[in-house]
Amino acid sequence: MKTILTFCAVFAVFGLFGCVTADETMQLQRNIAATDTEFNRYRVETDRRLSDLTKDDEGIRRQLVNLSSSVDDNNEKIKTILGKLDELEYQLKMYFNEPKSELGGGKKPGAPFIAAPPAATQQRTAPTVDKNYEAAYKDAFDAFQKKSYDESIKKFSAFVEAYPGTPLVPNALYWVGESHMNVKNYENAILSFQELVDKYPKSDKVPRGLLSQAEAFSAVNDKKSSTTVLKKIIELFPKTEEAAIAERRLRN
Secondary structure, three states: OHHHHHHHHHHHHHHHHOOOOHHHHHHHHHHHHHHHHHHHHHHHHHHHHHHHHHHHHHHHHHHHHHHHHHHHHHHHHHHHHHHHHHHHHHHHHHHHOOOHHHHHOOOOOOOOOOOOOOHHHHHHHOOOOOOHHHHHHHHHHHHHHOOOHHHHHHHHHHHHHHOOOOOOHHHHHHHHHHHHHHOOOHHHHHHHHHHHHHHOOOOOOHHHHHHHHHHHHHHOOOHHHHHHHHHHHHHHOOOOHHHHHHHHHHHO
């Protein structure tokens, strides 16, 4: 239809200026046919390119989704490793805090032999350690490792209430916050990390807790608070891994 209209229009123009020979008409038809052929070829090529671009776009989107999933998996692995390091660190502290007499055992050359006190006396003088809190902490952390985050929140919170004077309370508060992060309850995560910072400012978990708190503020679109926390990490804990991460996030 488009070809016929074009031919008619051109023919009409020639009609205005005089008669057109048969050869000129045939040449004109060939030119129009060639133009149509070129146009159709261009349209097919354009459609092909658009199809390729669409496929490339879909491929890039899939790669982004896979990359995001990979980052999430790595974060989970990092948190699990951190938890195991917590347990090892605590066990080492308990080991080195044991009485030196139990670790050494030998007497100095020439020193008089002194008999060991009766068992009852040893029980009275030995430091008492409540082993129940270690089992309770491990039970709560096992729930976190199994990704039972609601359960780990309950167990870690119960641990904090039941054993407030034990050295693992800061760690428990940190894992309460991380459990809230995993269920996307960012408001409660922010509060848990803040409790850790306020009550145990010298804990080794504070820099990591602040980093997660900044992430939680960002998740609720509070960019100002997130930036403030990141700057606080750099100021209070320079030359740490958390400070380096905070600097990268601020640059981005």
